[in-house]
Amino acid sequence: MSKNDQCFQRNAQSVASHRCEVAEHRWVNARYKYLRLAAEADLAGATRPGQFYQLRCPGTDALQPFLLRPMSVYGTGPEAGSIEFLYNVTGVGTRALAALEQGGHMEIVGPLGNTFGFEPGFRHVMVVARGVGLATMAPLVRQAAAAGVRITAILSARRPEDLMSEQFLRGAEAGLHCVYDSDGSASVESVEALLRRLLDADAPDALYTCGSHRLLMLLQRLLADYPQVRGEVAMEQRMACGMGVCLSCVRMFDREGDKQFLRVCREGPVFPIREVVGEVEFG
Ligand SMILES: Cc1cc2nc3c(=O)[nH]c(=O)nc-3n(C[C@H](O)[C@H](O)[C@H](O)COP(=O)(O)OP(=O)(O)OC[C@H]3O[C@@H](n4cnc5c(N)ncnc54)[C@H](O)[C@@H]3O)c2cc1C
Structure with a gap:
């Protein structure tokens, strides 16, 4: 298929x-x-x-x-x-x-739209979320917790007051790592060091992200070193109809060398992290 x-x-x-x-x-x-x-x-x-x-x-x-x-x-x-x-x-x-x-x-x-590629046979999943991405990832965390899958969560926010870890976990247990712009711990360098440490110690079956283009690009780069880890992103592209008709939400993806414009609302919003094309140059 x-x-x-x-x-x-x-x-x-x-x-x-x-x-x-x-x-x-x-x-x-x-x-x-x-x-x-x-x-x-x-x-x-x-x-x-x-x-x-x-x-x-x-x-x-x-x-x-x-x-x-x-x-x-x-x-x-x-x-x-x-x-x-x-x-x-x-x-x-x-x-x-x-x-x-x-x-x-x-x-x-x-x-x-579609759903995350979560498999109940997973042993461990990692979630990296920022801003409104927390709302998108919360049901996945619930699903993983209900399936008895171990969860590691990295939550990023501007300041501690903006982080909604309670609303994110909703009682689920997770190894929680909170990072903030206000103390520098949410910088790309710091998050990369944290993620490498976590991935080296116990690589998850899958890693999911939502809410930050900067984190998405970091994860895409990191996942090149962890080919066994499945990576998925829920994209939050501006859209008008939401049903695949107006084409206002198309983004470019690279599917094994085949560059394609796909509708975030219809073929997504969940896509493999490795397929996202960060920068598109129009000639
Ligand atoms: C799949 C998805 C899930 C989301 N989930 C959440 C969530 O759980 N929580 C949350 O807080 N936010 C979420 N967002 C973001 C949320 O949709 C926006 O914050 C919201 O639309 C802003 O609306 P507004 O009227 O407040 O802002 P405004 O900026 O006044 O209006 C934005 C509106 O204009 C439309 N628009 C603007 N520019 C364009 C354009 N170039 N082409 C087409 N349409 C355009 C947008 O679609 C939107 O309807 C999600 C976005 C997407 C795509």
């Missing part, structure tokens, strides 16, 4: 628009909000780690978002039918979304 067929198989399912009630909506810190929607039980049950929804952020008097906003699924549960999101309040769409009150309603489209 070709890699494109594998991608398609990992995201081959019907997509529809769903009207959901806001079951819970609260700030977790100064920048992030947690949103729990009540959806149909089979929708939540069919949602896999790494997948995302397009959120129709309801307009307010001052804010009128036109495009839907892509958000990774942060979790499902605790009740059957709950779909959770953890999002950074930044621009027009997320500021409008932040105004939505408990008991209100909103529309979501999905689940969209």
